[in-house]
Amino acid sequence: MTQPLLSVKNLTIDYIGEEKDFRAVDNVSFDVAPGEVFGLAGESGCGKSTIAFAISRLHKPPALIRKESRIMLAGRDVLDLDPKTLAAFRWREVAMVFQSAMNSLNPVLRIEDQFYDVLHTHKGMTKAQARERTAEMLRLVDIAPDRMRNYPHQFSGGMRQRIVIAICMALDPKLVVMDEPTTALDVVVQREILQRINELRKQFGFSVLFITHDLGLMVQFCDRIGIMLQGKLVEQNDAEAIYKTPQHEYTRKLWASFPSLHGGVLL
Ligand SMILES: Nc1ncnc2c1ncn2[C@@H]1O[C@H](COP(=O)(O)OP(=O)(O)OP(=O)(O)O)[C@@H](O)[C@H]1O
Numbered sequence: 001m002t003q004p005l006l007s008v009k010n011l012t013i014d015y016i017g018e019e020k021d022f023r024a025v026d027n028v029s030f031d032v033a034p035g036e037v038f039g040l041a042g043e044s045g046c047g048k049s050t051i052a053f054a055i056s057r058l059h060k061p062p063a064l065i066r067k068e069s070r071i072m073l074a075g076r077d078v079l080d081l082d083p084k085t086l087a088a089f090r091w092r093e094v095a096m097v098f099q100s101a102m103n104s105l106n107p108v109l110r111i112e113d114q115f116y117d118v119l120h121t122h123k124g125m126t127k128a129q130a131r132e133r134t135a136e137m138l139r140l141v142d143i144a145p146d147r148m149r150n151y152p153h154q155f156s157g158g159m160r161q162r163i164v165i166a167i168c169m170a171l172d173p174k175l176v177v178m179d180e181p182t183t184a185l186d187v188v189v190q191r192e193i194l195q196r197i198n199e200l201r202k203q204f205g206f207s208v209l210f211i212t213h214d215l216g217l218m219v220q221f222c223d224r225i226g227i228m229l230q231g232k233l234v235e236q237n238d239a240e241a242i243y244k245t246p247q248h249e250y251t252r253k254l255w256a257s258f259p260s261l262h263g264g265v266l267l
């Protein structure tokens, strides 16, 4: 592999409890290359979101990252960023889209003002510059630029999710962390959005850390996949290999629980 964009090493995260601590992520290591889509799969509660939040530095107490853990992104030690650098890092280096992201739009602000907030704060753009960039980004996610004057409630859920993705892309991040980004949407809209993200990825070259319960989508969309079981990464491989020749018993069980995958429809 070329120099990885993201390198996670010995990541161990505990949730600190009053009685005892709970180890949610246990010594997890993986790399993501520039432009690559890396997927994390595994049953509910195995620690996927905990990892996603730690990489975005959005974890909060009681989550505690143990000191042997290292997260390097584009040559920076993510766990060592001071608060000032962190604010810039969150938008410019890594963007996070999660399941309820579409609800993170501010209901009382027009779409153009929400883009402006981000573009002005992080790139010092004027209103006119921001409007131009907003139009460009909305076009990329198939939303007519003149709709930037509208408020969030004037869009469907799928459109709002695409708008959030467009805002995330507006600063040209190196890594996009997507934790069930389309789970709340219907299947057709999910695939459309992922196809769009894939095209944008090819155009801009960002990497994606992708989390979903939809294993079909996962296999289609990812270059490589890591399988998690109770906080541990038990197997990682190319998407096709991990699907066709799973090594770990749990991976086999996971695929077997999705019979449609074995109908030869996808691969
Ligand atoms: N704030 C918290 N305090 C205590 N324990 C937590 C907290 N957040 C998560 N956990 C525990 O950590 C474990 C991992 O949770 P996490 O949300 O990372 O799982 P996940 O793989 O994303 O699951 P899902 O697929 O359901 O989203 C779970 O057992 C969960 O109960």
Ligand SMILES: [Mg+2]
Residues within 6 Å of the ligand: 048, 049, 050, 179
């Ligand atoms: Mg989760």
